[in-house]
Amino acid sequence: MSEVQTVPETPGPTETDHTGQATDISTEGADAVRSAADTTAAHREHLFPWVRPYYAEPLVLAEAEGVRVRDVEGVEYLDLFAGILTTSIGHCHPAVQSAVTAQMAKLGHTSTLYVTEPQVEAAVALAGIAPGDLSVSCFTNSGTEAVESAIAAARLYTGRHEIVALRLGYSGRSMLTSHMTAHGGWRLPLGGVTGVVHARSPYPFRSPVGEEQTTDFFIDDLVEVIETTTGGKPAAFFAETIQGVGGYIVPPRDYFQRAAEVIRGFGGLMIIDEVQAGFGRTGGKWFGIEHWGVEPDIICMAKGIANGFPVGATITRPEIAEAWQGPSISTFGGNPVSMAAVNATLGVMKAEDVPVRARERGEQLRTGLERLRDRFPWIGEVRGMGLMQGVELVEDRAGKAPDADRAGRLTEAAKEEGLLVGRGGLYGHVMRIGPSLLVTADEIDEGLSRFTAACERVDG
Template structure:
């Protein structure tokens, strides 16, 4: 592995981070488990950053991909009719709940957010965009500009005029009740529109639960209150569902469902192809059709990716994986919260469904501890459990297992994670 690591460092960017002191190479997978190049098996609680949504080697998805491969045509481009693309668009449009919805497919969440920003800024004839503090919307020029985390911003240059709002920083205002915090956020939005922006703001782009931000969530119902203010100005609401879509939060099929409001557009990607690259935007038909120039996506919505995505969505719905996420996720979160009561190095435990997080803190002063989080990541690996890391301060452990996670696997993963947390807590005292 050291030889491969040396080759990686020689030809790939220094900013392309790898997990673990001794990075691993995943070579095979089955169900919710993967195997590394040394033959070690791991229970995967991160799914390639929420992308292997059903797990690994799912027969229905594999067979759909194999059928497409046997045709000899894995690519044609959007210049030709693609049956599987049309079928997938029909499913996404129906599931979105957006009236008269139309869908455009991309290769990633970054591209999806770029497209949504293009739709909104053209429709509103404005480069002004609202976003939330601590947000992450992708790696490209405009997506980085809308990202509200310094750790992920490489440049101050921007094609957009962005203003950041409160909404996921509840812990900064302990003196406020939940209702008072929500009112504060709405007033912050009104103040921003009154003082920081010119007329005709294009949109608010928001993650209902922030992914890279550490699974910090907008309080339920707040986006409905935001929408009421936005509607007064004609400002569009775009929900970034790249990590929260497809029933992962358990309670609702889309993350924004917790707010009782329908957005003007939603972006999606990650788990839709269960590992194959696909993303997209679903929006009101008039908004989607509004662009005046020609458009194309060479690879977006290609026959291979849409074959996998159709099979993934069908499997997801046929097996009611949203309900599974809610049931098993609730147990995992409750178990972690119970364990955290005895661990001074564990701060907040939060999440919904199979999207949950644990903050690691210095037990002396309660400040974020990225070092402790990194240590727990390593300890979890020793227990054959793969988890993720992130958050504004880098001290958050992120867990997002495949939605097919079983009861026994949930117990196995919970026990391993709690043991890792307890081991690090004891060593830090």
């Protein structure tokens, strides 16, 4: 990372803070920050170190539209990562802008102590697209809270405590969800959380057995983990449909059906995390799990649900929701402006039929990435569904040693080519692409040609 520079050069006006000390207030406004370097330096000085941006020279973004973002110096980038798969219908979509502006002018905040039309409209809309009998929702402010709510609901309904999650899963940054997360680098070493065990991630590319035995191998492991590391009465099995941070790991075709049989055999619920894979992203269906023909008991949602507004949602069957009578409130959960963003986003998604668009553009993207795999021997696998496509980098295809170093260089090279993509995988060795679901065929072609140029830069 580049060295931190100090700001500001000129002392500004002062006032007295609560400790009685004089404090410089001239840096508080954006006007006082003169350059990207100054802004980055101020970021480093005044934000916790965990608020860590990508890139040796972080991007200071100023504006965006559709799949284009511009930095403060006016340099434009094609954004195929969408703020971690979140600007699902493109940056600053006009329908979302006008819905939130109108709602803010009318009623900006209530808390969950009052009923509002936008929150009810959003809950009804989710019930309309969710699989099976999932029809009762609660809204929160993030994916982390959506997962927390799902676990609370499962524990209250079953009267049980233990959760069986998957290795390589990412669930959030609270105490519980960071313990459910199974990447050493993303877990907070804080202790104090009990009752979470982890089965093997159903990761076909790194399966130690042949394709024929892959599902059996991972299901046997799931059973063994329950039998050996729980008291045999788990509250729930918890999994992302496609492990996002894990590197877009797609489980084998019959994995979830068999996992559902296993957890239900032990009397537990099935919770599916669609924070990344939901809302049409996997192509052809609204939720990723529908590809496996399984009806989960609870689904967690966030990210793309509101095109960038901070919304988490947890949906379940009525009898499971009934078990959670409270006490609980959420000050910002179901906020009318955030709900207006959900309703506008879902309205556009339906009008544009994003599941179909994601399937078509996903096929185009996948074909282009497969060509790169044929060309560069350090691409071990291209995988994913719809507009959630990953490229796993290896030192060589026989040994499959993860190549995090090249992935780091490729991330930087893509930026040099004016392209934003993400990284994932246990070692940061998987490139992740997940653009707006309204991305056009031309924009995918442009992304592929920029990504190809980036691959050429790091080849050899």
